[in-house]
Amino acid sequence: MSLKPQDFFRPEILKATAYSVAAAEGRIKLDAMENPYPWPESLVEGWLNYLSQARPNRYPDPEASALKAALRRYANLPKDAEVLLGNGSDEIIQIVLLALAGHPGATVLAPEPSFVMYRQVAQWLGVNFVGVPLNRDFSLDLDAMLANIARHRPKIVFLAYPNNPTGNLFDASAVLTLIERTPGLVIVDEAYAPFAQVSFTDRLGQFPNLLVMQTLSKLGLAGLRLGFLAGPREWLEQFNKLRLPYNINVLTQLSAEFALTHLEVFQQQTARIRAERAALFTELASLPQVQAFPSAANFILFRVKEADRVFNGLKSQGVLIKNLNPQGGLLQGCLRVTVGTPAENQAFLRALRAALGFAG
DSSP, X not given: OOOOHHHHSOHHHHHOOOOOOOOOTTSEEOSSOOOOOOXXXXXXXXXXXXXXXXXXXXXXXXXXXXXXHXXXXXXXXXXXXXXXXXXXXXXXHHHHHHTTTTOTTOEEEEEESSOHHHHHHHHHTTOEEEEEEOOTTSOOOHHHHHHHHHHHOOSEEEEESSOTTTOOOOOHHHHHHHHHHOSSEEEEEOTTHHHHOOOSGGGBTTBTTEEEEEESIIIIIGGGOOEEEEEEHHHHXXXXXXXXXXXXXXXXXXXXXXXXXXXXXXXXXXXXXXXHHHHHHHHHHHSTTOEEOOOSSSEEEEEOTTHHHHHHHHHHTTEEOEEOGGGOGGGTTEEEEEOOOHHHHHHHHHHHHHHHTOOO
């Protein structure tokens, strides 16, 4: 009798849907929250020269010591905070939740809608996940969060700050209350920190259960796939045991080190994106058929009637954004657009007006 996948994989894996990324070739790509600006040619030249020191025949520094030092300076981390590196934030989420796999009764909790990988990775690993709905305005329902924390006593609470896909910053005092009242770890996911210009890194050390996660992807290094987790050494040392050896390759280490010595270039780019975000929000909010939600990230969530039709109308015009309507719930009718270059944003707005059925 031949072995079939149904006989091999756990039921939760068979029921799961693979994380899919839409093909973007030939389209204006505004679906993945990337920095739309390429590196200046002068920076590329210096980068390639810096990479000449790479030795691909040798394994990379297993602890990426030089890169960690650069990230400490970049994020202004406290001296006693430890750093764990991951192949993007996704790997860090996987490492953290792997620590709970097989732990009887362990629960992970997060508000929802939020970053889908919290729930998805937990399900892959067979870890119980509890999602607590946000308020209709996408703010934290603090009473519901505290009630669920008291009931489930989660080992880990994830809080995206700003939240993805809604774009808003949760009330900082509410976040502090959750940190104080959570018996387990609270991981504040600051993937969009360059656009929010606020962080909980200065709180590290004040709370023994607080960890902060960031990534360089949104800053302008998405292709490098580099994320990091910062927090008390006693926690990071244990998570580090679950990190696969040499998970940060030599080209990523050198490239990130180089980029962080030219931080002003990326700061200028993120400032442009913030300015474009404000202009794009004003344009979206002025459209009578669109409900745009304020954002502290590099994307804007907006709601329209017949969201699927509008999404397909944009796609047919060569503009790719993210359709969140299929998720339902609070995201019913919602689409999410990444803030692009001025030309990309104007192309999106023209396509959106046409998809909505009016010109101008």
